[in-house]
Amino acid sequence: MMEIDKIIGKRIEKGRRRKGLLQHELGAAVGRSESWVGQVERGVSTLDSLRMAERMAGALGLTVDHILAFDVRYATVSLVVQSPRSHEPSPRSPHMMSTDAESSETVLRRSFTLGSLAGLTAAIAGLSPDARAQVSRPSGGSVDQATVDELRSIGASYRRSYKSFPASSLVPVAHDQLQLVTSLRPKDQPTLLRNSLLVHMAEMAALAAVLLSLDLGDQEQADAYMDLGYQIAKELGSPELAALILGGRAFRTSYGGDPDGGLDYALAAVDAAERGASKRMRAWTNAVASEMYSSTGDDHGFRSSLEEARTLLSGPMDDERWGGIAWFDLSKADAYEGSDLVRLGRHAEALPSLDKAIERLSPEMLRHRCTAYISRAEAHAGANNVEAACEDGHAALDLVAQVQHRETLRRVTELHRGLRTHKTAGTRSLGEHVIDTRTLLKTAGSAA
Template sequence: MTAAIAGFSPDAHAHAHAGQPGTVDEAVVDELRSIGASYRRSYKSFPASSLVPVAHYQIQMVASLRPKNQPVHVRTSLLAHMAEMAALAAILLSIDLGDQEQADAYSDLGYQVAKEIQSPELCALLLGGRAFGTSYGGDPEGGLDYALAAVDAAERGASGRMRAWTHAVASEMYSSIGDEHGFRSSLEESRTVLTGPMDDERWGGISWFDESKASAYEGSDLLRLGKYEEALPSLDRAIDKLAPEMLRHRCMAHIARAEAHSGAGHVEAACLDGHAALDLVARIQHRETLRRVGDLHRKLRPSKSAAARSLGEHLIDVRSALAAAGRAA
């Protein structure tokens, strides 16, 4: 797919055939983009194993429509859809399914397409997504590099909500390297942008970003900095405000609050949030959260409490269920 990008650029032959057989109807393209937006929203609550094949199929479909041979506005819209689906596949493969090599391949494809159509919105999205995979893969400084590149790309013309999101991503990357000033200034900038006018018809991101997510970022950032008690109110607000259908985001907020409670010495509360996170992992297959619950249980196990033992049993059940689901697939 990446090698095919060179064939996406328009040329005189393409323009000469505009309106001829093989030209994609604009109504079809509009419907395709609408479907793509629904898939991106589905990130909130659909299992990763269900969405990755859908995103891959959409990429193949766009390639089959020969974007090179389309009028420029149709070609641009088709390729934007391809980049959005590549971003969706990349984030699911990286954080949910733990396949970083495949995630990077989709991310590279999406970024090259986003640059081809000169889209600040999609360049920012792909760079921000790459920040997570790089940081979680053991290179937090590299993750910050990607996050700051995403901020720069967004400032060149992305939607307001995308600009706010990239600053929140930068806040997480700063907290991952222990830079409290960078974290606080980036998150403040994110919230400042959120209070301004929004042009949401241009939003090309995955799922959604709003004040509830900003609170979740704040709590998780403080957790990374070891400020456990300070993190708890932010995570409380996030869990209270996150929409019920945002299962993936609620899952991550619960495991973050569990880790904060654990760091603060609140064993029972940590176990309760661990159970809540596992309930959601079973529904959406978020393996990064599963890994974090495993780490949490190992920290709580020395307490020898009934709550910790119960969390361990729940962890085994969810691991077994996900393994069975993987074999069935």
């Protein structure tokens, strides 16, 4: 019996009791027997699929991340950040990964229930000419469709976890998924399975890139993962993947001090999405373009792009094709509108949109709420509502501490520098909170 199974069982039992459910009632809700629920709660049996974990989470009103105890599984995972002065590849780089058998078994355990995957090695010694994503190894057996489907389902759960899970834990998860897919030798699989494995690989590369760039501030490694994802997108001719990676590039470039370059990437993402991506991806890329337009001072571009995003979201969706990170809906479109108006200097006009976004964003969307709060804080500051700006700055920092979103920390720091001349109790308190949060994130990075 694994210790992690006991932890999962305790969390399920606690969640069931809080909901006032008996074991047979929970069993009925998830399609299992009372005795099975009892065995899971005692840690004797395990949840046998990610789909069952999602059913359990829905029945108990919990997140899949919490039920599967990701905070325990990944609390001590090593995340080595490459030094800017070093010319050697980081051990966590996609170009240099561990090859020992013990590490391979750990990757398999972390990947939850993947069935029988014999010969897992998790080694990447070099990239293939095709998609720069496959390792030249002796041919082995093919992977069955059920295993690949489950792997993709796990990846979708990890991408959804971006809404609320700490960056320093999710990056190793994405990295391990890349190791796992590589060990399955996609180039040796039948075409449909090969392509599905490569899509999963690109999605995990995109997740790692976004976390490294916006949350952990490691732009060099973020670029490596983006390159990996984009090579796969081109290899497969996938509009969904190309739009996802190009949209991420837009943020990376704009936040790096090149708003015009960010707009170019955003428009390329829109063009890629229009060639056959899901409707939600098309909506998201237009929202990204709206932000990039506002960063360059183009009011018309901002308005037209955001209107297109809302139009796409208002019709029937094809979400089985969504390959994006976390989620994008009308509440997030409201947040984009408010943030865009702040960038355009129209602070009073931005406040209603941000109020609506914060009210409508679901509680588990911690990163999205985090950025909405700092945008509203900036809007309040621009409208000379000092205390309201400080209050929202505190709210943003509380969420930064949970998800490690360093880009928001940077924005709150700038906000405080602009407000500190008021010398109020609120501005002093915000300054102390900034220091505390910076120390907390530094400590978390050292522990990782």
